[in-house]
Amino acid sequence: MTDVAVKTRLRGGRKVHPQPGGLRWVAPGFVLSVGLIYYCIFYSGFLSFFSWRGGASKMTFLGLDNYTKAFASSVFWSSIAHTLIFYVVVFAVQVVGGVFFAAAMHSKILFATLYKVIIFVPVVIAPAIMAPAHIQVWSSDGTVNALLSDLGMGWLAQGWIGQSSTSLLVVTMAQCWGAVGFGFLLYFASMGQIDYEILEAARIDGAGNLRILWSIILPNVKATTISLAILNFITALKLFDNPWLLTQGGPAHSSEFLGTMIYSEVSGQSRNLGYASALSMILLVIAIAVSVVMNTRGTERPTRKRRRGRTIADKETQDV
Amino acid sequence: MFEIRSRTQRFILQLVVTIAIIPFLIPLVTMVQKSLEGEGWTNYVDVMKVPGFGRFFLNSLIIAGCSIVLVLLFTMMASFGFSKLRIRNKEVYFWLMMAALTLPEVVLIAPLYVTAVRVGLLGTYWSVILPIAALQIPFTTLITRAYVDGIPDALFEAARIDGASTWQSFWYILVPLARPMGVALGVLVLINAWNSYLLPKMFLINDSMGTVTLLPEFFKRQYNDDTPKVLAAAVLTAIPEVIAYIALQKQFERGMSAGALK
Numbered sequence: 001m002t003d004v005a006v007k008t009r010l011r012g013g014r015k016v017h018p019q020p021g022g023l024r025w026v027a028p029g030f031v032l033s034v035g036l037i038y039y040c041i042f043y044s045g046f047l048s049f050f051s052w053r054g055g056a057s058k059m060t061f062l063g064l065d066n067y068t069k070a071f072a073s074s075v076f077w078s079s080i081a082h083t084l085i086f087y088v089v090v091f092a093v094q095v096v097g098g099v100f101f102a103a104a105m106h107s108k109i110l111f112a113t114l115y116k117v118i119i120f121v122p123v124v125i126a127p128a129i130m131a132p133a134h135i136q137v138w139s140s141d142g143t144v145n146a147l148l149s150d151l152g153m154g155w156l157a158q159g160w161i162g163q164s165s166t167s168l169l170v171v172t173m174a175q176c177w178g179a180v181g182f183g184f185l186l187y188f189a190s191m192g193q194i195d196y197e198i199l200e201a202a203r204i205d206g207a208g209n210l211r212i213l214w215s216i217i218l219p220n221v222k223a224t225t226i227s228l229a230i231l232n233f234i235t236a237l238k239l240f241d242n243p244w245l246l247t248q249g250g251p252a253h254s255s256e257f258l259g260t261m262i263y264s265e266v267s268g269q270s271r272n273l274g275y276a277s278a279l280s281m282i283l284l285v286i287a288i289a290v291s292v293v294m295n296t297r298g299t300e301r302p303t304r305k306r307r308r309g310r311t312i313a314d315k316e317t318q319d320v
Numbered sequence: 321m322f323e324i325r326s327r328t329q330r331f332i333l334q335l336v337v338t339i340a341i342i343p344f345l346i347p348l349v350t351m352v353q354k355s356l357e358g359e360g361w362t363n364y365v366d367v368m369k370v371p372g373f374g375r376f377f378l379n380s381l382i383i384a385g386c387s388i389v390l391v392l393l394f395t396m397m398a399s400f401g402f403s404k405l406r407i408r409n410k411e412v413y414f415w416l417m418m419a420a421l422t423l424p425e426v427v428l429i430a431p432l433y434v435t436a437v438r439v440g441l442l443g444t445y446w447s448v449i450l451p452i453a454a455l456q457i458p459f460t461t462l463i464t465r466a467y468v469d470g471i472p473d474a475l476f477e478a479a480r481i482d483g484a485s486t487w488q489s490f491w492y493i494l495v496p497l498a499r500p501m502g503v504a505l506g507v508l509v510l511i512n513a514w515n516s517y518l519l520p521k522m523f524l525i526n527d528s529m530g531t532v533t534l535l536p537e538f539f540k541r542q543y544n545d546d547t548p549k550v551l552a553a554a555v556l557t558a559i560p561e562v563i564a565y566i567a568l569q570k571q572f573e574r575g576m577s578a579g580a581l582k
Binding site: 018019020021022023024025026028029030032033034035036037038039040041043044047054055097100101103104106107108109110115117118119120121122123124125126127128129130131132133134136137142143147177180181182185186189209213230234237238240241245258259262263265266267273276277280281283284287288291 | 322324330333334336337338340341343344345346347348349350351354390393394395397398400401402404405406407408410413416417420421422423424425426427428429430431432433434435437450451453454455457458461473476480486489490511514515517518522532533534535536540547550551554557558561562564565566569572573576577
């Protein structure tokens with residue numbers, strides 16, 4: 001409706017009808033994506049009320065039992081906890097690392113292009129392909145332990161992957177390895193758009209590098225931080241590749257995530273498609289709820305902040 | 321961003337950045353180092369001699385290629401329809417599509433598995449291509465529509481007055497003008513399709529259908545955990561990706577950052 005209004009205004013009252021027949025053009029993409037996705041969601045919702053091993057085996061109606069089973073399961077709650085820990089750590093590392101490298105590459109340093117490639121290559125290589133390398137890095141005779149003993153901290157060396165106290169750490173670190181480059185890329189782009197005059201003005205007022213980073217750069221890249229917060233949450237929720245490839249969710253479920261739980265229920269020995277579907281529905285509800293909350297809060301805040309930031313900046317330039 | 325006033329400051333910044341880079345190199349260096357243990361470069365030769373090695377790359381190419389074509393074609397068409405043509409209740413269709421925007425693929429595997437078995441798609445390329453495309457299209461349509469909205473309607477009206485059919489407007493006006501967006505999205509889909517692991521693992525159960533992301537597991541079975549050979553295979557699999565990235569840096573970076581607009 002607003003489209004039409006804008007058009008009428010632009011053309012001095014003459015109403016322009018867009019060409020009809022658009023549905024035909026939208027249909028293929030709509031049918032494929034909406035069709036497949038909604039079909040899966042409804043089917044998943046249906047399956048979640050049954051116990052079923054798939055194929056010709058008998059489907060037993062359970063009502064809400066799969067859901068109560070999930071909420072009563074300690075594995076489920078520990079994977080939720082792992083998801084949260086993983087999310088906080090990866091997000092923090094990505095923001096700190098991303099901002100640091102982006103600011104550094106915007107300053108004049110040597111080999112900036114080479115460094116950029118080194119940070120970004122981990123983003124491009126599939127986790128599945130890197131997994132054997134990460135396993136080597138963290139294995140008992142691996143690189144981390146070798147480095148620790150070289151640095152005189154050999155007493156810290158341990159079998160990182162095989163023990164429940166550190167398996168989550170390995171998965172998280174492997175993810176951070178690939179995540180920092182992505183944060184860097186986004187921050188590098190949004191820092192490039194900061195008005196140079198603001199930085200100059202602040203510098204003339206005597207602000208140091210850290211002060212500028214904190215009071216000017218960070219507020220200006222807030223939109224990037226918010227979109228990283230949302231993206232990371234979705235990534236943490238659906239996480240499968242790294243935990244499955246590095247630890248298989250173990251030992252003793254110590255690095256279990258919802259993704260690995262669902263996968264084991266679908267393809268494991270004790271296949272239970274009903275339970276997998278119930279877990280999927282829970283995951284879906286969390287994903288939708290969180291992205292709605294983050295999107296609405298995320299779009300309200302930065303506009304207000306940005307406006308305030310601009311007036312301060314205007315004042316500063318005037319003062320100068 | 322950082323102002324450097326003295327030589328010492330410059331040196332310190334350079335040093336700090338260089339030290340901070342090291343963790344990123346560790347897995348890469350480890351991978352190459354360990355892959356040369358034992359028989360050295362022979363590991364690589366052995367890996368390449370394994371029958372079916374090339375097949376994994378071919379499969380990944382087919383899947384990535386089909387996903388790109390499908391996603392780009394459907395996205396361009398849908399954006400054209402949403403942006404420039406008349407559809408009754410347009411926004412309802414649009415928001416139905418956008419509701420699927422942040423959908424995690426794991427939630428699809430149980431129903432997809434059952435369905436793929438039932439309709440006989442299990443173990444075919446389609447069982448991977450269709451879900452990949454379906455999951456990408458809402459997002460690619462969202463940003464391409466915004467992009468196409470920026471193309472003046474007057475261009476399409478002029479073409480229409482000159483007697484161009486809708487199809488001609490699409491092919492001769494929209495497609496060329498939306499090409500930069502198309503390239504960025506093509507790269508995004510390429511990375512997502514090439515790196516996808518869960519869907520191929522779930523649906524491409526035969527080794528002859530496997531994608532490159534399944535190679536490490538394939539070699540683990542082949543070599544019974546002969547680590548240097550497994551790592552040599554991983555290095556060989558990673559090389560095309562690294563080369564592609566270095567050759568197409570700008571496109572990769574644009575494509576990946578397009579993915580963040582979600």
